[in-house]
Amino acid sequence: xxxxxxxxxxxxxxxxxxxxxxxxxxxxxxxxxxxxxxxxxxxxxxxxxxxxxxxxxxxxxxxxxxxxxxxxxxxxxxxxxxxxxxxxxxxxxxxxxxxxxxxxxxxxxxxxxxxxxxxxxxxxxxxxxxxxxxxxxxxxxxxxxxxxxxxxxxxxxxxxxxxxxxxxxxxxxxxxxxxxxxxxxxxxxxxxxxxxxxxxxxxxxxxxxxxxxxxxxxxxxxxxxxxxxxxxxxxxxxxxxxxxxxxxxxxxxxxxxxxxxxxxxxxxxxxxxxxxxxxxxxxxxxxxxxxxxxxxxxxxxxxxxxxxxxxxxxxxxxxxxxxxxxxxxxxxxxxxxxxxxxxxxxxxxxxxxxxxxxxxxxx
Amino acid sequence: xxxxxxxxxxxxxxxxxxxxxxxxxxxxxxxxxxxxxxxxxxxxxxxxxxxxxxxxxxxxxxxxxxxxxxxxxxxxxxxxxxxxxxxxxxxxxxxxxxxxxxxxxxxxxxxxxxxxxxxxxxxxxxxxxxxxxxxxxxxxxxxxxxxxxxxxxxxxxxxxxxxxxxxxxxxxxxxxxxxxxxxxxxxxxxxxxxxxxxxxxxxxxxxxxxxxxxxxxxxxxxxxxxxxxxxxxxxxxxxxxxxxxxxxxxxxxxxxxxxxxxxxxxxxxxxxxxxxxxxxxxxxxxxxxxxxxxxxxxxxxxxxxxxxxxxxxxxxxxxxxxxxxxxxxxxxxxxxxxxxxxxxxxxxxxxxxxxxxxxxxxx
Numbered sequence: 001x002x003x004x005x006x007x008x009x010x011x012x013x014x015x016x017x018x019x020x021x022x023x024x025x026x027x028x029x030x031x032x033x034x035x036x037x038x039x040x041x042x043x044x045x046x047x048x049x050x051x052x053x054x055x056x057x058x059x060x061x062x063x064x065x066x067x068x069x070x071x072x073x074x075x076x077x078x079x080x081x082x083x084x085x086x087x088x089x090x091x092x093x094x095x096x097x098x099x100x101x102x103x104x105x106x107x108x109x110x111x112x113x114x115x116x117x118x119x120x121x122x123x124x125x126x127x128x129x130x131x132x133x134x135x136x137x138x139x140x141x142x143x144x145x146x147x148x149x150x151x152x153x154x155x156x157x158x159x160x161x162x163x164x165x166x167x168x169x170x171x172x173x174x175x176x177x178x179x180x181x182x183x184x185x186x187x188x189x190x191x192x193x194x195x196x197x198x199x200x201x202x203x204x205x206x207x208x209x210x211x212x213x214x215x216x217x218x219x220x221x222x223x224x225x226x227x228x229x230x231x232x233x234x235x236x237x238x239x240x241x242x243x244x245x246x247x248x249x250x251x252x253x254x255x256x257x258x259x260x261x262x263x264x265x266x267x268x269x270x271x272x273x274x275x276x277x278x279x280x281x282x283x284x285x286x287x288x289x290x291x292x293x294x295x296x297x298x299x300x301x302x303x304x305x306x307x308x309x310x311x312x313x314x315x316x317x318x319x320x321x322x323x324x325x326x327x328x329x330x331x332x333x334x335x336x337x338x339x340x341x342x343x344x345x346x347x348x349x350x351x352x353x354x355x356x357x358x359x360x361x362x363x
Numbered sequence: 364x365x366x367x368x369x370x371x372x373x374x375x376x377x378x379x380x381x382x383x384x385x386x387x388x389x390x391x392x393x394x395x396x397x398x399x400x401x402x403x404x405x406x407x408x409x410x411x412x413x414x415x416x417x418x419x420x421x422x423x424x425x426x427x428x429x430x431x432x433x434x435x436x437x438x439x440x441x442x443x444x445x446x447x448x449x450x451x452x453x454x455x456x457x458x459x460x461x462x463x464x465x466x467x468x469x470x471x472x473x474x475x476x477x478x479x480x481x482x483x484x485x486x487x488x489x490x491x492x493x494x495x496x497x498x499x500x501x502x503x504x505x506x507x508x509x510x511x512x513x514x515x516x517x518x519x520x521x522x523x524x525x526x527x528x529x530x531x532x533x534x535x536x537x538x539x540x541x542x543x544x545x546x547x548x549x550x551x552x553x554x555x556x557x558x559x560x561x562x563x564x565x566x567x568x569x570x571x572x573x574x575x576x577x578x579x580x581x582x583x584x585x586x587x588x589x590x591x592x593x594x595x596x597x598x599x600x601x602x603x604x605x606x607x608x609x610x611x612x613x614x615x616x617x618x619x620x621x622x623x624x625x626x627x628x629x630x631x632x633x634x635x636x637x638x639x640x641x642x643x644x645x646x647x648x649x650x651x652x653x654x655x656x657x658x659x660x661x662x663x664x665x666x667x668x669x670x671x672x673x674x675x676x677x678x679x680x681x682x683x684x685x686x687x688x689x690x691x692x693x694x695x696x697x698x699x700x701x702x703x704x705x706x707x708x709x710x711x712x713x714x715x716x717x718x719x720x721x722x723x724x725x726x
Contacts, residue, residue, distance in 0.1 A: 017440055018447055019428070019554040023685065024652070024678030065382070065715040073712040077380055082705025084381050090703070091695040191382040192715055289387070313676055314693075315387030322386065329692040330677075332454040340453070342445025349436040352428040352555055 009034040015343040019352060025311060029283070029334035036247055036280060037156075041339040044249070044332045047157035048095035049321035050146045050239060051078065051085055054102030054231035055121030056166030057130065058208070063169040063201045065192040071165045072105035078163070078320075079110040085161055085320040092328050095155070096321075101142045102231030103164075116142040122230045125173065125208045129227040136226040136234055143238030151246045157331060158243060159251035159285070160260065161321020162232045168290060171259040173205045173212075173228035175292050178259075178266055179299045180216040183209065188255075188291035221266030229263065236260035241268065244278035249331060253324040254288035254317065258296040265303050279304045283331065286312035286323030372397040378706040382715060388674060392646070392697035399610055399643060400519075404702040407612070407695045410520035411458035412684035413509045413602060414441065414448055417465030417594035418484030419529030420493065421571070426532040426564045428555040434528045435468035441526070441683075442473040448524055448683040455691050458518070459684075464505045465594030466527075479505040485593045488536065488571045492590040499589040499597055506601030514609045520694060521606060522614035522648070523623065524684020525595045531653060534622040536568045536575075536591040538655050541622075541629055542662045543579040546572065551618075551654035584629030592626065599623035604631065607641035612694060616687040617651035617680065621659040628666050642667045646694065649675035649686030 002008075009031040014020055021027060033042040053075050059068045077083045078098040089096045099114040100107050104121040107113055118138045122130040131139065150158045164170075168190035175186045183205040193201050212227040213219045219227075225234055237260045243250040252258050261282055268275040282300070287293060287310045301308040311330050316323055344351050365371075372394040377383055384390060396405040416438050422431045440446045441461040452459045462477040463470050467484040470476055481501045485493040494502065513521045527533075531553035538549045546568040556564050575590035576582045582590075588597055600623045606613040615621050624645055631638040645663070650656060650673045664671040674693050679686055707714050 016447075017437065017445065018681050022554075022679065022681040023447065024680070026677060026679070067713050070713050070715075073710065074380065077705055077710040077712055080705070080710070082380065082703075082710050084379075084386065084700065084704060087699045087703045088696050091699045092692060191385075311677065314389060314674065316385065316389070317387070318381050318385040326693065326696060329455060330689065333451050333689060336450045336454045337447065340445075340450045341447060342440055342443070347436065347440040347443070347445050349440055350430050350433050352433075 004034050004038050004040060006031065006035065009040065012040045013338060016337065016341040017344055017347050017349050023337060026330065026334045026337060030338040033335050034338055036249065042335040043339060044156045044335045046155045047159065047328045048097060048150045048155045049085060049089060049159035049161050049325050050150065051096060051098045051161035051163060051321050052101050052143065052232035052235040053098065053163040055104035056164055056170050056230050057122050057124030058126065058169050058204065059166035060124055061126060061204050063204055064165045064190060066165050068165045071163060072103050072107065074163050075100060075103055075107055075113060076110065079112045083320060084318055084322050085325060088322055088325045092325050094325050094328050097146065099142060099146055101139055101235045118142065118231055125212065125228050126204065130230055131226045131234065133226060139231045139234035140238030143235035144242035147239045147242040151248060155248060157249040157251050157328060158239065159321050159324035160236045160239060160253050160257040161324060162236065162256050162319055164230060164232050167230060167232065167256050169201055169205060170228060170230040170233060171256045172292050173208045174224060174233060174263060175259045175296055176205065176209055177212065177214040177224040177228050178221060178262055179295065180214055181295050185295055186292035220270055221263050225263045233260045237264040240264035240278060243281045244268065248281060249283050250281040251324045251327060252282060252284050253321045254286060254319060255290035255293040255296065256319060258293060258300065262296050262300050265300060269303065275303055284308055284310040285327035286310045286314060286316055289315050289317045367397050367401050367403060369394065369398065372403065375403045376701060379700065379704040380707055380710050380712050386700060389693065389697045389700060392694065393701040396698050397701055399612065405698040406702060407519045407698045409518045410522065410691045411460060411513045411518045412448060412452060412522035412524050412688050413513065414459060414461045414524035414526060414684050415464050415506065415595035415598040416461065416526040418467040419527055419533050419593050420485050420487030421489065421532050421567065422529035423487055424489060424567050426567055427528045427553060429528050431528050434526060435466050435470065437526050438463060438466055438470055438476060439473065442475045446683060447681055447685050448688060451685055451688045455688050457688050457691050460509065462505060462509055464502055464598045481505065481594055488575065488591050489567065493593055494589050494597065496589060502594045502597035503601030506598035507605035510602045510605040514611060518611060520612040520614050520691060521602065522684050522687035523599045523602060523616050523620040524687060525599060525619050525682055527593060527595050530593055530595065530619050532564055532568060533591060533593040533596060534619045535655050536571045537587060537596060537626060538622045538659055539568065539572055540575065540577040540587040540591050541584060541625055542658065543577055544658050548658055549655035583633055584626050588626045596623045600627040600630065603627035603641060606644045607631065611644060612646050613644040614687045614690060615645060615647050616684045617649060617682060618653035618656040618659065619682060621656060621663065625659050625663050628663060632666065638666055647671055647673040648690035649673045649677060649679055652678050652680045
């Protein structure tokens with residue numbers, strides 16, 4: 001069979017019984033799926049969200065509206081199936097795998113979790129690097145092995161999710177370290193930090209950046225991740241790097257996971273490999289209201305050399321992979337348009353007069 | 364059991380294990396479902412899209428990029444399951460019922476369609492009223508009976524869809540007649556009408572309005588629908604009026620269906636009943652790129668006394684109920700959040716310090 005190209009995929013979608021372009025954002029999505037799976041009959045049958053949980057040393061600095069204990073409490077909630085991600089996965093026919101990569105509590109009794117704890121939380125980045133080189137390598141591998149398990153289980157989509165009190169702070173620091181953008185642009189309210197508490201959170205990130213340096217100062221993306229990242233951030237970066245070796249969709253959630261994917265993309269860019277194979281797998285699910293998300297998306301778009309727009313804009317800011325799981329039906333829909341819709345020729349429908357642009361409904 | 368109020372529903376959602384408001388637009392949606400179904404455990408199990416097909420006399424004036432024959436051809440495509448709505452309904456676990464309310468062709472051999480033809484297309488509104496009073500009454504009843512069938516079949520959601528060459532012209536004329544807004548604001552590209560053809564389409568609508576009058580000139584919404592509407596527009600209005608008698612979600616698609624719902628809402632407003640019961644059923648699915656959609660949404664919001672925002676913004680403009688069907692998973696998700704998520708108390712998760720506003724992910 002000849003390879004599927006952008007041109008053949010575009011021609012296939014344009015032959016379907018609908019005005020050209022009338023399915024909007026689903027159409028480029030369908031084309032990307034056809035290219036990734038190298039077939040004009042792409043399928044999204046099986047999807048899994050991998051939720052990585054970890055604690056953060058920086059939480060000692062009072063950067064979250066919730067106590068640190070909530071990370072472990074929410075892991076128990078995941079294990080019992082009561083959290084948003086569990087509920088949303090059930091209504092969207094999607095698997096969930098919850099992985100303890102670094103929660104500061106003994107969760108070993110919870111049999112429905114995956115146990116891969118590297119450390120009881122990252123170190124406080126105001127005093128030292130969040131992770132040692134060895135811890136970073138282990139956390140990257142935890143993410144990579146989650147993707148390999150998902151691929152072995154026949155997943156077409158691997159979605160990223162996370163849980164970790166303090167992780168909007170770590171993600172903001174990492175985003176600033178990766179892009180050179182000021183903390184004013186990357187630090188947001190997280191779970192609900194406003195006013196003086198938000199000023200304090202920005203100050204914490206500013207101090208962490210002063211201590212640890214950035215890519216602007218010629219520090220590698222990997223070293224940024226080690227110094228100001230965290231265990232679940234590293235696991236999601238490892239998952240992203242591994243995903244580039246398989247024809248799977250890597251479905252990004254909100255702010256935290258987008259920053260992790262960005263770190264992985266820079267790591268790939270800094271290697272012989274480059275980032276283009278990786279970026280072909282990346283699908284953005286939703287636009288979070290967390291202030292730094294737009295910065296992370298722009299940076300990823302700049303690497304991709306094309307505009308990136310999340311499919312959903314629902315003003316969500318929960319994490320856990322909740323935006324990713326809600327996007328699975330749209331991926332299934334996009335694949336099905338390409339695979340299952342009749343063409344004008346097959347259906348005996350008259351083509352219109354016009355070309356490239358049309359509108360709503362009717363015809 | 365005490366009735367479910369806005370306050371009890373809001374309290375229920377705020378008790379779930381997530382930062383307050385972190386599920387964004389899904390939360391008000393969950394609250395509306397709880398109020399409509401009068402339970403704190405709402406369910407969206409069964410959904411059906413009713414697709415009403417009809418031709419338009421105004422299509423003689425060359426207002427569409429597609430020949431009139433396409434209406435019948437697409438009805439055959441629906442019957443064989445090859446159109447976008449069929450494909451999307453399958454991936455979203457949703458029923459489709461396609462109803463011939465006025466296609467200008469003999470479709471009686473197609474057993475998978477519902478046959479309720481009132482007339483072989485509406486009349487040309489540049490010469491006379493699109494429908495007689497009797498035809499309007501019949502078309503309204505076709506829509507009403509579709510909703511009754513859906514309710515008897517146990518549907519929690521009835522979505523609106525349509526197919527009809529020329530129907531963006533009729534919908535634009537109806538929207539202008541209902542709201543008094545100029546054709547420049549209501550007439551758009553439809554399936555792909557640009558430049559001189561678009562100017563011609565606007566001119567056709569302007570002439571139709573001059574002939575038939577508007578609500579501004581004290582004409583009833585029903586009379587506007589009769590004079591410048593069409594058979595599928597009337598059927599969707601009839602479906603909307605009937606939906607107000609049942610505790611179902613009425614899921615609106617794009618431009619055409621929103622205009623039909625608006626006509627029904629004004630009809631209810633002009634009757635002893637008022638429009639509030641009806642408007643409680645109305646859920647907007649997606650924002651179409653057709654120019655007049657925003658006008659129709661604003662008018663509906665003004666009647667509702669609250670902002671209305673479609674859940675999806677995917678730059679779609681296909682009709683057929685394609686936006687509605689893509690929204691069904693989001694309704695299921697919203698219901699499940701309210702029904703199935705654990706509370707902080709149930710899950711033993713510590714509550715945060717803060718109140719009303721938070722951000723993405725982490726915590």
